[in-house]
Amino acid sequence: MDVFIGKTWVYHHELSDKSEHTFLDAAGVPKETQTKIIEAIPIMIFSKDGDELTIRIESKDHVLIRENKAKLGIESDTVTPDGRKAKTLMKMEGGVLKAEVKVEGLDFVVSTIHEIKDDDLHVTFDIPALALKTTTVFKNEK
Numbered sequence: 001m002d003v004f005i006g007k008t009w010v011y012h013h014e015l016s017d018k019s020e021h022t023f024l025d026a027a028g029v030p031k032e033t034q035t036k037i038i039e040a041i042p043i044m045i046f047s048k049d050g051d052e053l054t055i056r057i058e059s060k061d062h063v064l065i066r067e068n069k070a071k072l073g074i075e076s077d078t079v080t081p082d083g084r085k086a087k088t089l090m091k092m093e094g095g096v097l098k099a100e101v102k103v104e105g106l107d108f109v110v111s112t113i114h115e116i117k118d119d120d121l122h123v124t125f126d127i128p129a130l131a132l133k134t135t136t137v138f139k140n141e142k
Contacts, residue, residue, distance in 0.1 A: 001053065001092050004046040004114065009121045009138035011042045016136040023125060023134040028106060033082045040065060044138055053090065
């Protein structure tokens with residue numbers, strides 16, 4: 001998990017899948033919120049306090065979008081970027097952070113995989129029940 005900690009990861013739309021809106025539509029995110037999320041140029045910051053992991057997402061202007069805290073292997077109450085309540089179970093597998101997210105009001109699970117590839121953070125969102133997948137890329141801004 002330490003590979004994610006202490007770095008500032010900045011979203012790069014040009015390196016990400018262009019299927020973000022299709023994915024966000026399927027996840028029930030309103031169009032206006034989709035545009036705000038993408039145009040905010042999100043920054044992702046991971047921190048750790050004991051066995052608790054914090055994932056903070058803020059805008060390029062450092063305005064908090066959301067912050068979720070969880071302990072690996074324990075289901076936690078979290079919030080989606082558009083403010084919906086969710087239950088999330090995170091685990092580490094071979095340097096990859098995986099999460100299963102059950103969003104209130106949806107009848108399917110959203111899986112996320114955070115992994116480092118070529119010094120970039122790749123976050124893959126997957127809805128197996130709908131055969132939808134998209135990957136966003138964050139660059140490490142040193």
